[in-house]
Amino acid sequence: MSAFANLDLFGGAACLDFANSLDARGTERPEEYLHTYADLVAWGRFAGVLDEPTARRLTGDHPEVLRTALGLREAIFQVFVAIGRGRDAPADALATVQARYAEAMAVARLAPGGDGFDWQFDADDPGRAWWPMAVSAVRLLTGGPLDRVKVCAAEAGCIGLFVDTSKNRSRRWCTMDGCGVDAKVKRQARRRAGSRS
Ligand SMILES: [Zn+2]
Incomplete structure (x- = not known):
C-alpha cells in the first residue's frame, strides 16, 4: 500500500497539494507525510510533479534539501x-516563496510543453524535488484564480487548502467523504441534541 493511501490530492494546484502534505494542521495530532527526502521524492511522484525516471534518479538522503522543501511548504501554507481567509499574505512567507522561486528559475529551461511552453528542469540536483512547487506557487499567485483559493471549513482543524473550481463557488470542504461527512455528522448530532432540549 502506498504511504500516501490516506492522502487526497484535493488542492487543485501542486503548491496547495504540497501544503496539504502536512494534514490536520489545526488538530492536536497533525499528520506529517514527509519525514525524509525519499518521502519528498515519493510524494512528488504521487502528486505527478516528478516523472518516474526522474524520481528514480533522485536518490540519497538530503536532510538540508528536505529542510528547505519543508520551509517552502510552510511559506506556501502561510x-x-x-489569501483564503481574505487577509494579507505575510511578507516573510512571501519572501521565502520568492527566494525559492528565484533559485528554481536559475536552473529552469523554457521548452515546449503542455499547450505552449513551460519551465522544465534537466538537472538531477536534489532540489528538483521541490522546484516544481515553487513554480506552482508563483503561478497561482500571479495568474490566479486567487479568489477561488479556499480553506477547508471543517471545524476540527483540517485547514486543507484548495482551489474551488465548482461553478457556483460553493465548495466548502477539502473532500466530501472526509471533512464534508464529518461536518454533516456534527450538524445532525447538534440537531438531535437541540431537539432533545
Ligand atoms: Zn478538510
Missing part, C-alpha cells in the same frame, strides 16, 4: 491560508 501565504495561501491568508
